[in-house]
Amino acid sequence: GRALDGAGVASWIRHAARLVSADAERLTRLDAAIGDGDHGLNLDRGLTAAVEAVEALPGGTPPGKVLIAAGRAIVSKTGGASGPLYGTALRRAGKALGTADTADAAALGDALAAALEGVRELGQAAEGDKTMVDALLPAVAGYEAALADGADLAACARAAADGAARGAEATVPLQARKGRASYLGPRSTGHMDPGASSTALVLRALADVTAE
Numbered sequence: 001g002r003a004l005d006g007a008g009v010a011s012w013i014r015h016a017a018r019l020v021s022a023d024a025e026r027l028t029r030l031d032a033a034i035g036d037g038d039h040g041l042n043l044d045r046g047l048t049a050a051v052e053a054v055e056a057l058p059g060g061t062p063p064g065k066v067l068i069a070a071g072r073a074i075v076s077k078t079g080g081a082s083g084p085l086y087g088t089a090l091r092r093a094g095k096a097l098g099t100a101d102t103a104d105a106a107a108l109g110d111a112l113a114a115a116l117e118g119v120r121e122l123g124q125a126a127e128g129d130k131t132m133v134d135a136l137l138p139a140v141a142g143y144e145a146a147l148a149d150g151a152d153l154a155a156c157a158r159a160a161a162d163g164a165a166r167g168a169e170a171t172v173p174l175q176a177r178k179g180r181a182s183y184l185g186p187r188s189t190g191h192m193d194p195g196a197s198s199t200a201l202v203l204r205a206l207a208d209v210t211a212e
């Protein structure tokens with residue numbers, strides 16, 4: 001489609017929850033290697049709460065308000081560092097969309113950029129610190145490049161998902177400089193960052209629902 005309404009954003013959240021739930025064990029294994037082994041569980045719980053919050057909203061709720069409700073639920077239900085980071089990302093994205101009835105490709109690009117900005121502000125991670133920023137940054141860059149090329153919403157979302165997946169892969173050789181994984185120092189290399197990997201799933205979910 002060319003734009004997302006509130007129901008479309010709710011589908012995104014539901015599909016993200018499905019993808020994370022299906023991959024929760026893999027995410028938890030990644031986190032067991034370089035953290036405390038709870039990332040899959042944390043995000044599965046948070047997104048389940050987000051789906052419940054979104055489904056409780058009245059019909060016709062604008063996309064920005066749907067994202068804010070999802071972000072609040074994630075903050076309140078997700079343990080660990082990732083809860084406030086994901087919650088901030090969704091709330092900032094929602095705020096960027098305001099109260100418009102639909103989000104077109106340009107508006108969604110602004111929302112993703114706002115999400116990245118929120119995560120950077122809160123977590124203070126730079127590119128290459130082996131965090132979710134390393135997936136979100138190339139996602140936003142891919143989205144914006146596609147948009148500048150005149151791509152529609154679905155193609156922009158696909159570019160974002162591809163950027164995030166490549167960014168997550170590229171965290172494997174990196175040494176963590178933020179979060180629990182940084183405690184391992186050089187031993188944090190050789191594993192994909194769990195938060196970057198889950199970020200790639202959330203953007204894959206956006207590409208899937210916009211392609212429908």
Ligand code: ADP
Pocket residue numbers: 031035036037038039042043079080081082083085119122123124125130131132133178179180193194195196
């Ligand atoms: P915790 O580390 O508290 O157990 P999770 O396991 O749920 O939390 O999430 C870990 C993920 O959070 C990491 O893989 C990383 O992507 C992300 N993360 C941690 N600290 C930061 C930070 N300062 N900035 C951005 N992302 C971070």
Ligand code: MG
Pocket residue numbers: 031035036037038039080180
């Ligand atoms: Mg953890």
Ligand code: MG
Pocket residue numbers: 036038079080081
């Ligand atoms: Mg933890």
